[in-house]
Amino acid sequence: MVAVPAEAHAEPALDADAIKRAFLDKLFSIQGKFPELATQHDYYLALAYTVRDVMLRHWVATAATYTRQRARTVCYLSAEYLLGPQLGSNLVSLGIQEPVRDAVRSLGLDLETLLAQEPEPGLGNGGLGRLAACFIDSLATLEIPTLAYGIRYEFGIFQQEIVDGWQTEKTDKWLTYGNPWELPRPEWTVDVKFGGHTERYVDDVGRMRVRWVPGKLVNGVPYDTPVQGYRNYTANTLRLWRAEAPESFDFAVFNRGDYYGAVNQKVTSENITKVLYPNDDQARGKELRLEQQYFFVSCSLQDMFRILAVQSVPVERFHEKFAVQLNDTHPSVAIAELMRLLVDVHAMDWDRAWDVTWRTMAYTNHTILPEALECWPVELFGRVLPRHLEIIYEINARFLDDVRIRNLGDEARVADLSLIDERGERYVRMAHLACVGSHAVNGVAELHTELLKTKVLSGFHELWRERFSNQTNGVTPRRWIVLANPRLTALLTETLGDGWVRDLDELQGLDRWLDDSAFRERWAAIKRANKEELAARIDVHSDLPLAPDSLFDVQVKRFHEYKRQHMNILHVIALYHRLKSGVEHDFVPRTFIFGGKAAPGYRLAKLIIKLINSVGTVLNRDPQTRELLRVVFLPNFNVRNGHGIYPAADLSEQISTAGKEASGTGNMKFAMNGALTIGTLDGANIELRDEVGAENFFLFGLTAPEVEALRANGYRPADWCRADADLASAVELIRAGFFSRGDTELFEPLLRSMFDYDPYFVFADFAAYRDCQTQVAAAYRDRDHWTRMSIANAAHTGKFSSDRTIRSYCRDIWRVQPVPVDRTHDPRRT
Ligand code: NBG
Numbered sequence: 001m002v003a004v005p006a007e008a009h010a011e012p013a014l015d016a017d018a019i020k021r022a023f024l025d026k027l028f029s030i031q032g033k034f035p036e037l038a039t040q041h042d043y044y045l046a047l048a049y050t051v052r053d054v055m056l057r058h059w060v061a062t063a064a065t066y067t068r069q070r071a072r073t074v075c076y077l078s079a080e081y082l083l084g085p086q087l088g089s090n091l092v093s094l095g096i097q098e099p100v101r102d103a104v105r106s107l108g109l110d111l112e113t114l115l116a117q118e119p120e121p122g123l124g125n126g127g128l129g130r131l132a133a134c135f136i137d138s139l140a141t142l143e144i145p146t147l148a149y150g151i152r153y154e155f156g157i158f159q160q161e162i163v164d165g166w167q168t169e170k171t172d173k174w175l176t177y178g179n180p181w182e183l184p185r186p187e188w189t190v191d192v193k194f195g196g197h198t199e200r201y202v203d204d205v206g207r208m209r210v211r212w213v214p215g216k217l218v219n220g221v222p223y224d225t226p227v228q229g230y231r232n233y234t235a236n237t238l239r240l241w242r243a244e245a246p247e248s249f250d251f252a253v254f255n256r257g258d259y260y261g262a263v264n265q266k267v268t269s270e271n272i273t274k275v276l277y278p279n280d281d282q283a284r285g286k287e288l289r290l291e292q293q294y295f296f297v298s299c300s301l302q303d304m305f306r307i308l309a310v311q312s313v314p315v316e317r318f319h320e321k322f323a324v325q326l327n328d329t330h331p332s333v334a335i336a337e338l339m340r341l342l343v344d345v346h347a348m349d350w351d352r353a354w355d356v357t358w359r360t361m362a363y364t365n366h367t368i369l370p371e372a373l374e375c376w377p378v379e380l381f382g383r384v385l386p387r388h389l390e391i392i393y394e395i396n397a398r399f400l401d402d403v404r405i406r407n408l409g410d411e412a413r414v415a416d417l418s419l420i421d422e423r424g425e426r427y428v429r430m431a432h433l434a435c436v437g438s439h440a441v442n443g444v445a446e447l448h449t450e451l452l453k454t455k456v457l458s459g460f461h462e463l464w465r466e467r468f469s470n471q472t473n474g475v476t477p478r479r480w481i482v483l484a485n486p487r488l489t490a491l492l493t494e495t496l497g498d499g500w501v502r503d504l505d506e507l508q509g510l511d512r513w514l515d516d517s518a519f520r521e522r523w524a525a526i527k528r529a530n531k532e533e534l535a536a537r538i539d540v541h542s543d544l545p546l547a548p549d550s551l552f553d554v555q556v557k558r559f560h561e562y563k564r565q566h567m568n569i570l571h572v573i574a575l576y577h578r579l580k581s582g583v584e585h586d587f588v589p590r591t592f593i594f595g596g597k598a599a600p601g602y603r604l605a606k607l608i609i610k611l612i613n614s615v616g617t618v619l620n621r622d623p624q625t626r627e628l629l630r631v632v633f634l635p636n637f638n639v640r641n642g643h644g645i646y647p648a649a650d651l652s653e654q655i656s657t658a659g660k661e662a663s664g665t666g667n668m669k670f671a672m673n674g675a676l677t678i679g680t681l682d683g684a685n686i687e688l689r690d691e692v693g694a695e696n697f698f699l700f701g702l703t704a705p706e707v708e709a710l711r712a713n714g715y716r717p718a719d720w721c722r723a724d725a726d727l728a729s730a731v732e733l734i735r736a737g738f739f740s741r742g743d744t745e746l747f748e749p750l751l752r753s754m755f756d757y758d759p760y761f762v763f764a765d766f767a768a769y770r771d772c773q774t775q776v777a778a779a780y781r782d783r784d785h786w787t788r789m790s791i792a793n794a795a796h797t798g799k800f801s802s803d804r805t806i807r808s809y810c811r812d813i814w815r816v817q818p819v820p821v822d823r824t825h826d827p828r829r830t
Contacts, residue, residue: 014054014094016102022050023103035107041177043109044087044117047100048180051090055226057826058235064825070311071145071819072320074810077300077334078132078327079293080276081150081238082124082157084479084639086181086225088115089137092482093228119174120640122156123240125280126558127665128366130475130639131444131802132327134665137476138806140229140236141502143818149300151292152182152223152240155275160597160636165613169278169600182223182240190220190302191246192295198387203347210344212387218269219244220299230478230502233821241299243272279599280558283374290333290376290384297334301341315346319359323814326363326438329374329430335361335437336388339395344387350394362440362813364471365431367662368448368456369562375427378420392419392428399436406463417459435460435467440813442471445663445684447704469812472684473663474802477504479639480669485647487526488673488794495519504672505798510791517784524787527650527674534648538632546630550589551780554675555653556637556645559598559605562660566608566750567762568592568653569615571770572631573730573739576615579625588777591630595637595645607750609633614739647673650786651698651776654679655769657760659704661685668800674790676779678772680765684800691796696789698779700772701765710764717758720766727766 027033027046038046066073091097101111124130132148139146158169195215203209221242226235245266271288272295304322305315313321318338326332335357342353367373382389396419407413419436421427435441435457443449449470453461461468482489482501492500495513500506513519528548535546555568572592578584594612598605616631634641652670654661654677661683671677671688678698679685689697702710721727731751733739740746754762780786798804810816 014096014099016099016106019050019096019099019103020106022053023047023107026050040109040113041117043104044114045178045180047104047114048087048118051087051094051096051100052180052226054094054096055090055228055235057828058228058233058821059226059237060827061233061823061825062235062821063237065819065822066145067311068822069819070313070321072816073145073147073307073322074139074814074816075300075304075322075324076132076135076139076146076148076327077297077324077331078129078148078150079296079330080124080129080327081121081132081136081148081240082126082129082639083121083133084130084642085115085118085120087118088483089479090228092478093137093140093230095231119172119177120638121174121179122172122638123150123153123276125157125276125278127280127473127663128328131366131473131665134474134476134479134802135806136227136236136238137230137478138474138802140227140234141232141476141478142803142806142810143229143232143234143820144236144806144810144816145819146227146236147300147303148227148236148238149296149303150238150240151273151276151296152242153273153276154242157276157597157638158278158600162609162613162633162635165610165617167598167606167609171275181225183225185222185224185239188222188303188306189244190299190306192218192220192243192298194218194291194294194384196386198390207347209347210387210390212340212344216265216269217246218272218295219246220295220302222299222303233823233826239300239303241273241296243270243295245269278597279601280560282369282371282599282602287380287384290380293330294333294337294385294388297331298337300331301334301337305341315342315348316352316356318342319356322360323362323816324360325809325814326361326434328364328366329434332363332374332430332434332437333385333388335433336385336391336395339391340387343391354395354398358437358439361434361438362442363434363438364442364444365434365448365452365457365662366444368451369660373456374430375421376430378426378428381428389428392433395433395436396420403463413459417463431457432460435464439467440469441467442469442813443662444471444473445687446470446472447659447681447686448662448683451659451704471805471808471812472687472799473665473668474800474805475665475668475672476802477501477672479643480646481672484643484669485526485530485673487529488647491522491526502803503798504801504803507795507798510795514788514791520784520787520791523674523791524783527648527787527790530647530673531650534644537644538634546591546632547589547627550591550628550630551650551777552591552593552648553651553653553776554593554595554645554649554670555655556593556595556634556642557664557666559596559602559608561604561608561753562760563656564760564762564765565594565596565612566754567655567766567769568594569608569612569631570727570730570762570766571773572619572629573615573733574726574770576619576622576625576629577729577733578726579628587628588780589628590777591632593632593634593645593649595634595641597637604750604753607747611734611739611747611750618739642669646670646675649673649675650780650790651675652677652679654682654685655701655765656680656682657765658682658702658707660760668797671793672797672800674794676776676786676789676793678769678776687799688797691799692793693796696792698772698776700768702761702768707761710761715758715761715764717761717763718755720763721755724763724767724770726770727763 026049156172193214225238342348443452496509531548646669652675654667664683680701737744
């Protein structure tokens with residue numbers, strides 16, 4: 001078999017004419033329409049099916065290659081994939097943006113309008129789900145055999161609307177008009193058990209075995225989406241599971257005449273994959289959530305066993321065939337499930353099964369916030385997964401025996417490390433299960449990994465130093481530069497050639513252009529054009545003309561106290577107060593842009609959104625300041641909206657309390673698009689600053705150890721507020737009801753939390769933040785120097801390509817090699 005090098009790839013049959021013919025053909029054969037009757041959405045679907053056909057050829061060739069070569073495969077298990085719109089990124093990967101644009105134009109259509117028809121699959125909350133989406137793009141681009149497994153939620157992350165300044169949530173019905181990117185594979189449906197009890201029995205060869213007698217059965221039906229690599233022949237698979245009621249169960253109840261019972265059974269089974277839990281960084285002990293997690297994990301592992309059988313690989317070699325990555329603890333029940341399948345179903349002895357299991361699994365931790373570490377009440381866990389609880393007890397007993405021997409019976413240490421938290425109500429600690437059952441554990445940025453090793457998981461690190469590694473996050477430049485920022489893409493490619501799209505380190509070549517004033521002007525003109533485009537879009541939404549000459553200061557991310565959007569808005573209020581007091585001369589005009597969703601049950605986060613909108617309403621109306629200071633809240637921040645925002649930003653706000661943001665990935669998207677960062681020494685900001693140079697980064701604030709020291713020495717936020725006149729006057733304006741039509745109660749819960757506890761040290765960091773923002777303004781006055789810094793930022797973001805991250809996982813954790821696709825397997829190859 002001859003592997004064709006990726007560079008040789010071209011789609012010979014895909015000129016504009018061929019696309020046009022295929023497109024009209026789809027309009028007829030799938031939509032059953034002719035042009036006069038077709039809506040824009042019909043045209044979008046026809047185009048999507050046209051593009052999918054191209055990918056299907058690659059997909060079939062990819063599957064054939066992997067099957068014949070019995071390739072070692074990465075199985076990425078993630079409860080979330082925040083994919084974003086597919087059509088645009090598939091066009092980029094296939095390299096057919098231009099012929100497609102021409103083809104649709106020749107039919108009197110506009111590609112942008114068609115792209116806008118696609119509802120985005122928002123099957124994730126934020127960073128973690130978006131990271132999974134970037135990873136599968138890189139895995140396909142790097143030709144790594146991959147199966148990405150997850151849940152096909154019928155409703156993804158809610159749509160946010162702002163009503164009277166408050167966030168309201170609307171269900172996200174992304175599947176209403178069909179999803180052209182997926183193919184159901186009902187022939188690979190699996191059964192998943194829940195509840196019931198276990199029984200011991202002796203099998204034919206006299207062995208003690210355990211049988212799980214479930215209380216309910218649910219079918220898992222796979223829906224496959226091709227994941228196209230960048231300009232290669234690899235199309236990997238994203239396999240999302242949908243829960244369905246098994247028919248046999250319906251009949252049993254039906255025959256007893258209980259029609260409603262039967263229907264209800266169907267409804268409750270199918271509820272499992274209905275809706276994504278909208279909590280980011282927060283775990284709640286909800287039964288349905290545990291069912292979701294177990295459901296997709298069991299489906300996925302059973303699917304892997306099916307593949308082993310097809311490829312005649314013995315189950316003893318499971319860990320040689322598959323490298324399973326647990327994206328946070330959400331899929332960590334996989335450890336117990338793999339043990340169950342090996343021991344109970346495949347009759348393997350425990351020690352052997354354990355060896356296979358821990359060699360298979362690897363675990364990524366994404367947060368150290370205590371409220372986000374998943375723990376399930378033992379009672380609930382045992383009710384839903386009785387057999388798994390027994391298995392976890394057994395794993396724990398053996399593990400703790402080991403701990404006792406190593407620590408000479410130190411029972412405090414035993415209690416610390418136990419998989420069961422016995423301090424009050426008993427809980428299963430999923431992070432502990434994940435550590436014990438994996439050969440590799442990683443954090444997502446240097447600082448985060450250090451904190452895992454020395455604090456959150458220190459006991460496990462002491463036991464198994466060799467298991468721990470750092471894998472700093474990255475993002476895909478295909479979506480976040482090529483697709484999102486076509487103007488910059490054109491300039492980069494003209495200047496450096498097109499190699500940077502696959503090898504982002506090549507952006508370093510921009511350093512040579514720093515001193516070229518014509519180049520700097522072009523760079524600045526692109527930023528300016530992107531800002532105008534965003535401003536025009538915001539105009540449509542909020543009837544508020546924005547000034548593209550002002551500094552676009554942007555904070556977009558989920559709303560959380562630790563991310564400190566409230567510190568940002570306090571600074572805005574302070575600026576406003578200074579303007580009104582006449583102490584500001586030569587003020588640098590700014591547009592503050594906010595966006596992001598709050599978990600529906602997170603009251604303070606929602607109150608911060610309300611505060612931002614309320615401040616915006618007042619400031620944007622004030623004729624004395626509105627030319628200088630604007631505040632915009634962009635509703636429903638999602639992947640598509642992100643495409644317009646990152647390229648238009650001058651300043652990226654990465655201002656979390658040091659030690660709290662595991663990595664951040666928005667920080668990387670901004671920098672790639674030439675925004676400068678104002679940030680704390682937190683998460684990947686630290687590495688970003690190292691790469692782009694301290695002189696091109698606005699650093700402020702307490703460090704993680706300083707935060708800890710302040711907490712330990714008794715932090716009194718009220719004292720810090722009193723000590724800073726700007727802060728005190730900002731707080732006073734809120735308290736007096738200036739932004740709430742005189743209502744002095746509205747924002748009281750937020751103020752009280754800051755005055756009484758300020759758990760994220762907003763008051764302690766405010767002065768440093770304000771002073772740093774003053775430096776930002778001064779720097780922005782020298783626009784040409786700012787542009788230099790902007791170029792220098794983009795030039796040194798190579799490290800933050802998810803390609804680098806994935807290469808590192810391949811080397812350190814998965815030990816997999818690229819497998820280029822054999823094109824002779826393409827069924828329609830000419
Ligand atoms: C998030 C962190 C981010 C990080 C992403 C991706 C969760 C649980 N964690 O800092 O908060 O960038 O994961 O690793 O969503």
